[in-house]
Amino acid sequence: MTSLATLLRRINDRVAIVVGLVLLACVAFTLIEIVARRLGGSLGGVDEISGYVMAVTTSWGISYALTEQAHVRIDLLRQRLVPLGRAIFDILSMLCLSGTAIVVAWRGWGVLEKTLSTGASANTPLETPLWIPQSLWWAGWVWFALSASILLISALTNFLASDYKSVDAIAGARGEA
Secondary structure, three states: OOHHHHHHHHHHHHHHHHHHHHHHHHHHHHHHHHHHHHOOOOOOOHHHHHHHHHHHHHHHHHHHHHHOOOOOOOOOOHHHOOHHHHHHHHHHHHHHHHHHHHHHHHHHHHHHHHHHHHOOEOOOOOOOEOHHHHHHHHHHHHHHHHHHHHHHHHHHHHHHOOOHHHHHHHHOOOOOO
16 A cells, blocks of 8 residues: 555544544433433533534544445445456546545535525524534545545556556455455
8 A cells, every 4th residue: 555545544543533532422412411301401402512523523434434445335346357457446436436525525615605604503592603513524525535535546556557456455345355
């Protein structure tokens, strides 16, 4: 695997740890809310905050799934191909994934930009300024688009050097026999 792809994997490992800690904090917050309700009180806003946390952690977590080759792929045909054929499928897969991530990040900016220009806030008791969760969500998509693009370039570089084993290490499907 190229050094850039290896560096990206290390960064995404750390991102995954942060995402996991944020999810654990959200679970703790929810448990405290459950206990508080049993005692006749409530913290309020747990459902709203947990919704934001799920959107943000998902947008950041998909980059980790990418570098761990954990995204779902249908590999029925790919498994039967020679290394060159598998590498072509891997490049095509990364190209589609990168393109999709770039489009979502690009379109996500439009959502965030509108929120910033209008100063929108949630129609909830917390009245959360929506730019806060949307910024974190959008940043996750930008990171995913950047991660996917870096892996695509790394895979293409190795493909052009006829290093199909490295292409598989960067963009292949995990769990094959």
